[in-house]
Amino acid sequence: LNLEVRIEGCDAVNDWDFWVYPAQVELVQGTVYTTDTLDAKALAVLQDGGNVLITAAGKIQYGKEVKQYFTPVFWNTSWFKMRPPHTTGIFLNEYHPLFREFPTEYHSNLQWWELLNKAQVMQFTDFPATFQPTVQSIDTWFISRKIGMLFEAKVLNGKLMMTSMDITSQPEKRIVARQMHKAILNYMNSDAFRPADKIAPELIQALFTKVAGDVKSYTKDSPDELKPKIN
Numbered sequence: 001l002n003l004e005v006r007i008e009g010c011d012a013v014n015d016w017d018f019w020v021y022p023a024q025v026e027l028v029q030g031t032v033y034t035t036d037t038l039d040a041k042a043l044a045v046l047q048d049g050g051n052v053l054i055t056a057a058g059k060i061q062y063g064k065e066v067k068q069y070f071t072p073v074f075w076n077t078s079w080f081k082m083r084p085p086h087t088t089g090i091f092l093n094e095y096h097p098l099f100r101e102f103p104t105e106y107h108s109n110l111q112w113w114e115l116l117n118k119a120q121v122m123q124f125t126d127f128p129a130t131f132q133p134t135v136q137s138i139d140t141w142f143i144s145r146k147i148g149m150l151f152e153a154k155v156l157n158g159k160l161m162m163t164s165m166d167i168t169s170q171p172e173k174r175i176v177a178r179q180m181h182k183a184i185l186n187y188m189n190s191d192a193f194r195p196a197d198k199i200a201p202e203l204i205q206a207l208f209t210k211v212a213g214d215v216k217s218y219t220k221d222s223p224d225e226l227k228p229k230i231n
Contacts, residue, residue, distance in 0.1 A: 019111040030189035046158035057166035062210035063123035070117035097192040101183035114176040120164040121147040153199035
């Protein structure tokens, strides 16, 4: 919804966007097995051609070094020695069928705050070059790692979605997260759920175990604005 306010008799006008979500939401699990890790049952479901949703908020290791806030990089990560945040927003395909029940633009807006601010990201450096996450976080331009918070893939004989966003806690209060959870489940239970990329289980597992380490991509110099003034 958009609220527009005008002052009669002049050109002054302002407007605000509002995102309205259902008061009651039914989460239909359907044929989806939900877990918070790639456990033995998840592998068995995938081997048998089933669907698996991994809700991995707080459990990601490969990507843990990237600090994401809703607000973008402060000025310049190189000048400020990789001071958080390290990301500059998100990128997605707003026409993806998942977003039929979670209206969005191709970039973040205020409805993403609840899902994005201080959420972990996953690093996809080892994934195929053509791989594109469903919700891609945009890394600092000094490093430009491929990172994201939601992706889908063909794994073994089945299909998988995995997210590092918290879509499960406090659903009675976190209505945006609840709606994203519903959108994901409904998409996964639909005929539209057809991931393009085939990803090895080992790459999925590495997101929980691989350690990238801190990146020291910064200069020892300071911007002119921060140098002491010499008369």
